[in-house]
Amino acid sequence: MSFEIACIDPFDDSAVDAWWEAYAAARRVGMGDDAVVWSREESRTELQQPSATTRKTAFVALENGAVVGSGALTLSLTDNTHVAGIGVNVPSEHRRRGVGSALLARIEQEAAGEGRTTMRADIFWPASAPADGAGEPGREFAARHGYEVALGDVQNRLDLPVSDEMIGRLLTTAPAAGYEIRSWSGRVPEEFVADWAALDAILDTEAPTGALDIETASGDVAAFRDDEDLIVRQGRTSYGTVALDRDGRVAAYTQIVVSIDDGNGYQWGTLVRREDRGRRLGLRVKLENLRLLQRLSPGTTRVYTFNAESNEHMLAVNTQLGFHATARVAELQKRLV
Template structure:
């Protein structure tokens, strides 16, 4: 069966819709009700964003005008320029026909042409499956094409609201003596944005990274503001909390983002500066942020988060709050020969 790989024009709504339909169908087939899918509008806004940080490309595999699968490539432009993030999704009815392999070969060739020697990808599988993903479609496809598991994450879900008494009890265990807590809804206040962006940029390397070949992201305030503008176009609402050290600098931060489409909340970054660790600040800011979310958005039904399986401390906190494991995520990596 001849398969044609086409680059998607982000301004072509019909092309983007066909690309997204294949992506969403494949995700739902693999994860069922626990599939975490960017909405059509969220994905469209990201593809259309003119970014100075990441070049994003989308592709479809087509036969006789019918879309059989979708793919993506994200190329960092300021840091990690040795790497590229690839994605391949094929609905069940089109699998085992060479569609995924054709898509991946095309995307890898484009990444190599852009000078990327390390390729990263992600694949998810249900919590009921083997911990290493053995036998799961995405994991086996990646294995066949040379992608190795670099970090194993747990996908966890918390049904809201959390009882205020439990939050208060856990807050009493993290008094944050000497530190002040500040919280807000929406964009990061101007007086905090530079430090916030710097902490957020460190997250990829300060969190458990396993064997991932990555470096810290850039911390440009203008780039961070551009990301906030994208979130606004996507209809997302951000909830942020920081702990301030006695000298006024940010010692810890955390962020939850609520989707305007599916209504769910997603835990994004949480990080404590190295020099401020040991005071349970991470727990404090997460609890304060959760309390604020429940106060300002009582209709939000649940929070989803990913944690590295090696991050036993945070997983223990999640268990106390009532999170349940709903799936696993493999962060994959493939190193290619230098050109």
């Protein structure tokens, strides 16, 4: 069966709405309340955001003028310029008809035309399903099209509030002697932003990477501020905590971002500098940030986080905080050459 694959205008509200509805419907299949879906307005804002570092293009599959699937191509313009981020989402009622294959072929063609040689995509399945995703539609589709699992992750959820008593008890196990702890909401203060951006840039390569074909990002402050601008435009609120060494340099950082639409908190980066590891600073900054979040955003009842299955240390920290697994995530990869 033949489908029309078209790019959409990010400023055409009806086109973005139809694209997003197909994306959201596909992502929610089998995931229930634990489907992690960017909201309609968050997605619209991302597509419209001018950026010198990232370009995202949205695609739809059309049948008789109706949207039956959605996709996206995300390209970094400054780092990892050999990589293309691929998204293909088909609602359950339109699956097994060639919609996803048609979308994927077009998006891969566009990526290759931009000189990208490594395709990356993420798929989700419930924690109750087999750990390797056997039998799950996304996993089977990916395998048929040559995508292999480069890294397996776990999606975990923390139900809030966590009692002050529990936080206090855990804090005693992470005293952070010799470090100063600073926390805030909103943009990273100017005095910390260069160190924060530098740590944030190496997060993807300092954490377990499995077989992922990625390079360390540049840590450019202007690019980081652009990302913060997007957070603000999306109506999200960022909560950050750092541990400072005696010279005032950032030794560890963590960040939770709260969506104005679903009210959930999303744990973004947490990283400790190599020379400061082994002092439980990761636990300390996460506890302090959680305490800040609960004080300033009492309506937030859930926090989601994603960690590599091989990252035993961070998974142990999350278990101490009370996180539990709700889904598995496969970071997929395919090399075109």
